[in-house]
Amino acid sequence: TQMATECHQAPSPGFKLFVKGDYAGAIRLFEQDIEKDPSNGNHYINRASALCELELYRQTVIDCNKALKLNPSPRAYLLKGIAQWGAGKQAEALKSWKQGQDICTDVYWFAELEAHISGRSTQHKTVVTAPIPNPPPATQPAAQPVTPQPVVQPATKRAAPAPQVVPVAKKQIVAKGDTADAVAMSDISGEQFDALASAAMGKIVHGVGDVKVDKLIALGYLRVNSGQLAEGKAVFDTLIADHPNLVAAYIGRGTVFALSGDYQSAISDFSVAISYDPRCTDAYKRRGQTRSALGLITQAMEDMNQAVKLYPDADSYQQRGHLYIRMKNFKAALADFQTASKIDHRDAASWNQIGVCYDNLGQCQLAIEHHKKALSLNPNYKEAWVSMGQTFKDWGKFENAMESIDKALSLDPQYPHGLFVRGMTYHASGRHYLAQQDLDKACLANPMGLDGFSLNAVTKHALGMFKKANAYYNRALGLEPKHWCWYQRELMLWWQARLDRPISEFNADLDLDPEFKEFFCKRLDPTDLKKYKPQKEVSPIPEIEYKAVPTPEAAKILNFSYWYGRTLHQRAPGYMSNQRQQRMSALAVLDVAQLLREYWFQNPGLKVSGAGSTGYKGQDHDLGWRDVYDISIKWRQISEPNDPVWWVDLLTKEQFAEGFGSQTPMITGQCHVVRYSPMISLSFPILKRELILQRDLSPNLKKRVESAQTVYDLYDIIRQDFWITTPCHSLRTGLIMEGTRLTVQCTNPTAQLYEYSIRTPGTPPRWMDYDEELKYVFELLTKAVRRPDMDLEEVSDLILTMAFYWYNFMPLSRGTAATGYIVLVAMFLAIGIKIDTLVPETFLVDWQGILRPTPRDFIDSVKGWMYPARKKLDLTEFESLPKLSEKWNTIRKMIELMNFELEKVPEEDH
Numbered sequence: 001t002q003m004a005t006e007c008h009q010a011p012s013p014g015f016k017l018f019v020k021g022d023y024a025g026a027i028r029l030f031e032q033d034i035e036k037d038p039s040n041g042n043h044y045i046n047r048a049s050a051l052c053e054l055e056l057y058r059q060t061v062i063d064c065n066k067a068l069k070l071n072p073s074p075r076a077y078l079l080k081g082i083a084q085w086g087a088g089k090q091a092e093a094l095k096s097w098k099q100g101q102d103i104c105t106d107v108y109w110f111a112e113l114e115a116h117i118s119g120r121s122t123q124h125k126t127v128v129t130a131p132i133p134n135p136p137p138a139t140q141p142a143a144q145p146v147t148p149q150p151v152v153q154p155a156t157k158r159a160a161p162a163p164q165v166v167p168v169a170k171k172q173i174v175a176k177g178d179t180a181d182a183v184a185m186s187d188i189s190g191e192q193f194d195a196l197a198s199a200a201m202g203k204i205v206h207g208v209g210d211v212k213v214d215k216l217i218a219l220g221y222l223r224v225n226s227g228q229l230a231e232g233k234a235v236f237d238t239l240i241a242d243h244p245n246l247v248a249a250y251i252g253r254g255t256v257f258a259l260s261g262d263y264q265s266a267i268s269d270f271s272v273a274i275s276y277d278p279r280c281t282d283a284y285k286r287r288g289q290t291r292s293a294l295g296l297i298t299q300a301m302e303d304m305n306q307a308v309k310l311y312p313d314a315d316s317y318q319q320r321g322h323l324y325i326r327m328k329n330f331k332a333a334l335a336d337f338q339t340a341s342k343i344d345h346r347d348a349a350s351w352n353q354i355g356v357c358y359d360n361l362g363q364c365q366l367a368i369e370h371h372k373k374a375l376s377l378n379p380n381y382k383e384a385w386v387s388m389g390q391t392f393k394d395w396g397k398f399e400n401a402m403e404s405i406d407k408a409l410s411l412d413p414q415y416p417h418g419l420f421v422r423g424m425t426y427h428a429s430g431r432h433y434l435a436q437q438d439l440d441k442a443c444l445a446n447p448m449g450l451d452g453f454s455l456n457a458v459t460k461h462a463l464g465m466f467k468k469a470n471a472y473y474n475r476a477l478g479l480e481p482k483h484w485c486w487y488q489r490e491l492m493l494w495w496q497a498r499l500d501r502p503i504s505e506f507n508a509d510l511d512l513d514p515e516f517k518e519f520f521c522k523r524l525d526p527t528d529l530k531k532y533k534p535q536k537e538v539s540p541i542p543e544i545e546y547k548a549v550p551t552p553e554a555a556k557i558l559n560f561s562y563w564y565g566r567t568l569h570q571r572a573p574g575y576m577s578n579q580r581q582q583r584m585s586a587l588a589v590l591d592v593a594q595l596l597r598e599y600w601f602q603n604p605g606l607k608v609s610g611a612g613s614t615g616y617k618g619q620d621h622d623l624g625w626r627d628v629y630d631i632s633i634k635w636r637q638i639s640e641p642n643d644p645v646w647w648v649d650l651l652t653k654e655q656f657a658e659g660f661g662s663q664t665p666m667i668t669g670q671c672h673v674v675r676y677s678p679m680i681s682l683s684f685p686i687l688k689r690e691l692i693l694q695r696d697l698s699p700n701l702k703k704r705v706e707s708a709q710t711v712y713d714l715y716d717i718i719r720q721d722f723w724i725t726t727p728c729h730s731l732r733t734g735l736i737m738e739g740t741r742l743t744v745q746c747t748n749p750t751a752q753l754y755e756y757s758i759r760t761p762g763t764p765p766r767w768m769d770y771d772e773e774l775k776y777v778f779e780l781l782t783k784a785v786r787r788p789d790m791d792l793e794e795v796s797d798l799i800l801t802m803a804f805y806w807y808n809f810m811p812l813s814r815g816t817a818a819t820g821y822i823v824l825v826a827m828f829l830a831i832g833i834k835i836d837t838l839v840p841e842t843f844l845v846d847w848q849g850i851l852r853p854t855p856r857d858f859i860d861s862v863k864g865w866m867y868p869a870r871k872k873l874d875l876t877e878f879e880s881l882p883k884l885s886e887k888w889n890t891i892r893k894m895i896e897l898m899n900f901e902l903e904k905v906p907e908e909d910h
Contacts, residue, residue, distance in 0.1 A: 012030065012033050013029050014027075014029030017029060021053075023050040027447070028444050030047035033046070035467075040070070041066070041068070041073065044063045044066045044067040044070070044076075045064070045067045045079060048060045048067070048079050051063060051447070052079060054447060057083040057084070058083075059478060061080055064079055064083065074104050076100075077099050080096045081094070081097040093116075097113045097117050098113075101117075216239055217239070217248045220249070220252045221252060224259070229259060232252065239252075240253065245276055247276050250272045250276075250283075251270065251273050251280075251283055254268075254269030254270045254286060254287075258293075263290050263294050266286075271287065274287070284303045284307040285307045285319050288303030288319065288323065292323055297323070300323055301320075301323060301327075304316075304323050307319065307320070312343075314344040314347055317340040318337065320336050321333040321337045321340065321357075325357070325360070327751060328751070329670070329751040330357045330360045330669075330671070331752075334357035334361070337350050337353040338354060347377075348377040349374070351370050351374035351377065351384075352384040355369075355373075355374065355391065356387055359387075359394060360670075362673055363672070364573070364674060368392070371391065382409075382411045382412050382418065386408045386415075386421050388404040389404035393428060393576065394574065394674055395573060395574065395674060396573060396574050396576040397576075398425065398577060401425050402422070402425065405421055415445070416442050416445040417442075419439070419442035419445060420438075420442040420449065423437075424455060426438060429578055430578035430580030432459050432462055433899075436460050436468075450476055450480055453473075453475045453479070454472075456472045457471075457472035457476060457488070457489070458488050461491075462580075462642070462895075463544070464543065464546070464892070464895045466543055466544070473489040473492070477489070484526075486526045487520040491641055493536065493538060494511070494512065494535050495638075495641075495891055497535070497538055499544075500890050501890060503612060503890060504885070504889065505612060506612060507613065509614045509633075509646055509650045513529075514650060514653075515652050517644065517651055521660075521814075544899075546899055547900065548899075553882060554897055555900075556881065557587070557884070557888075558583075558586070558897070560881060561586035561587060561589060565585045565586030565589070566582055567585075567825055567835060567839070568582055569839075571839065571842070572675065572841065572842045572843070572844060573678070573842075574673070580898060584636065587894075587898070588631065588635035589822055590826075591884040591885060592628055592632055592827075592830075593827075594883050595885065596628065596827060596830035600830060604786070606622070606623045607620055607621065608621055608627045612630070613630055614626060615630075625774045629819060629823055631885075632819040632826075633815070633819050635822075638898075645813060648661060648762035648767075648812065649764075651813075656767075658763075659762060659766075661760040661762045662813060662814060663757050664758050665756065666680050667711060667755065667756040669754070676847075678844075679847050679851070680711070683758075686742065687711075687724060690724040691718075691722075692705055711754065712754065715744055721745040723741040726740050726851065726853070727853045728853065729853055729854040730769070731776070731801065732776040737766070737773070739760075740758045740759065740760045740810065741758065741759045741760065741761065742756075743755070760808075770805060770811070777798060777801050778802065792833070799824060799828060802827070803824045803845070804849045804859075816846065821846070828870070829873075832875050834870075834871045834872075837866070837869035839865075840865050843865075848862065
């Protein structure tokens with residue numbers, strides 16, 4: 001492809017990298033050119049040229065279309081056609097080239113386009129079919145299959161927690177003639193052929209014993225392993241033409257087809273190989289891998305089972321183990337990798353995959369031990385370092401995770417998966433600015449990384465880097481137009497249109513379409529939205545300048561509120577300390593406390609605008625319990641646009657009537673979820689007790705339920721999916737309301753996959769009960785607070801009672817736990833009390849509320865550690881702080897406040 005520039009422009013720094021063949025580096029520099037001058041079509045052509053060299057044809061066409069929209073040119077049509085031809089769309093390519101000729105005013109470009117149309121150009125040839133000079137005859141009789149000898153192959157090393165074979169688009173097999181090694185077969189001299197083939201002979205795994213044939217087989221595999229698929233296919237085509245029963249040639253050509261995304265042709269060739277030799281283990285493995293890529297899991301497993309039966313070596317068990325991982329049958333995968341490790345105990349890949357399986361089963365300690373075993377065998381095993389970092393991340397151990405991932409990147413600084421996992425870990429810890437820097441590098445190293453594009457986009461979105469966020473959203477949606485990040489981009493556009501409006505004048509829950517919010521929660525196909533009208537593009541795209549150093553006024557707010565953010569962190573397995581969420585919590589606590597302080601002690605007739613409130617149909621009204629939680633929810637929504645945090649009663653009427661609600665699994669599939677599985681010991685006795693009370697069971701079944709030891713035992717007794725309702729006693733009426741639902745499901749009987757979760761339905765009758773309950777308790781609390789001789793014990797109990805009903809209510813699609821504890825801490829601050837302790841390790845406050853039947857039971861479970869830590873504050877500093885609702889009252893200002901870094905973390909005297 002040809003670089004595009006105008007003679008009066010200075011050459012782009014990306015040109016030198018392009019000429020050197022560093023196309024990824026060139027893309028980075030061309031993107032900088034685009035950012036500086038997005039109206040210059042030449043910059044898009046330059047980036048398209050580099051993308052085309054990397055065979056990223058869809059993105060090439062997208063850039064060419066952008067260039068054509070800005071300034072139609074023959075160059076753009078030429079390059080667009082080359083990309084279309086490479087993607088197998090020959091008719092569209094010819095149309096593009098003819099369109100280029102129609103606007104030509106330069107004979108050079110007309111001739112170039114004519115060369116492509118007539119087929120004289122070599123840039124769009126699909127397959128090199130040059131004959132191999134004088135291939136020797138096969139020594140085997142024609143009727144006998146030529147079979148590769150079984151060879152123990154090197155173990156596949158994967159970095160995953162769950163490696164997956166992802167189908168790629170079928171592409172043309174094109175010749176790569178840019179190196180000496182890629183010279184066409186017809187141009188190879190006899191001496192060159194012998195040199196290349198002899199060099200490859202040592203690596204042959206499908207030899208037949210005839211030196212000349214084996215040299216050709218070896219040369220074919222050398223071509224394939226070097227990425228020269230067309231040249232490799234030419235070798236195997238010739239071998240098959242001259243030796244139709246040559247099993248090795250069918251396996252080689254099938255491999256070419258598989259690597260090119262032509263899975264059906266690959267399966268056909270592997271099947272021919274198997275028909276000639278039904279004991280060819282490698283053909284079964286490769287056909288199994290290809291079938292897996294097509295989603296033919298049952299057939300793939302049949303092939304892998306046959307491979308293990310025929311030749312039960314370590315590689316056979318590893319290949320089947322990877323397929324089991326894709327099926328989420330981690331126990332079966334674990335057994336296979338353990339068997340592989342016994343066959344070859346010095347194979348680091350097997351030990352690493354054992355760790356991956358344990359991680360996916362929720363057994364982090366065992367996972368780490370096996371990752372370390374793999375690394376003791378191979379300290380430079382970067383995939384194992386990243387796998388161990390991933391496990392530490394899942395376990396909530398940030399420092400350990402970073403140490404492991406940093407080690408992998410010290411071995412390979414451009415390792416795409418390592419950069420992505422480190423970016424993901426930074427994001428999970430609330431270090432968004434560092435996260436997006438790593439994700440930039442990951443996206444550059446892996447230009448087809450959909451997950452990298454989408455996470456990078458939403459991370460920049462959260463920081464207010466809207467221009468770059470928009471670019472990465474578009475790149476993700478260019479790869480997968482139905483990806484769920486479409487919803488996040490719509491939310492970003494909604495933000496941009498209201499960036500500098502007072503937050504009290506609008507509310508996302510009221511403004512955004514209920515169906516949009518429902519689809520966002522469920523990550524459904526956005527093209528199925530019926531009534532939603534997409535947000536309008538904002539031009540120019542507004543930006544929030546990233547500032548690390550806070551203003552003095554902001555620093556005062558951040559320093560005062562710092563401790564209250566720390567109280568949000570759950571010191572339990574699986575909960576990583578998240579700096580951004582703690583900052584959000586600190587500010588939300590202060591915002592809520594300032595409002596309640598005013599309402600309770602200064603302005604008892606405080607009115608709230610209906611425009612920004614979710615519970616009063618847009619009408620101005622006296623402050624109510626829902627207004628208090630609205631503040632916390634707004635901070636939660638803006639702090640992390642990755643999460644769909646919505647009031648359930650403001651989703652579609654149909655979903656509300658059907659009981660849409662949040663779901664939190666303790667067991668999912670075969671995994672005991674690190675965060676929530678410790679709650680099994682608290683919930684399981686309740687599940688058994690209520691199952692006996694709520695179901696009409698025979699005496700025999702009751703005894704079996706009483707003696708059941710696990711959730712799986714209960715499922716075997718009931719023999720169908722079931723749920724029970726936990727009791728929640730009303731303080732207002734004394735009646736029992738519907739709590740949550742402890743739910744047991746078998747999602748895959750064959751693989752023994754189960755779901756044990758809490759599911760809280762948001763039905764209208766239940767909603768009315770909790771709305772009245774919270775209104776009643778909030779009124780009691782307000783009266784208790786305003787008494788001249790305020791009783792701290794009474795007020796404390798009522799604050800915890802509010803939290804108890806909020807947790808049982810579970811009125812949000814997600815975020816109920818965080819917003820509930822924010823309001824709890826804020827209520828204490830509003831009466832001049834600081835909770836001067838963190839939540840005890842392994843203690844989950846929301847679960848204690850959900851699984852207790854009465855407010856008193858919940859209070860008794862909490863007060864032992866919380867009440868002794870109540871510390872009376874001198875509110876002088878608190879009263880002197882500017883009001884967040886007045887000073888930082890727009891989305892822009894709220895994001896700026898969350899973006900600031902503190903030079904020195906405040907010391908605590910608790």
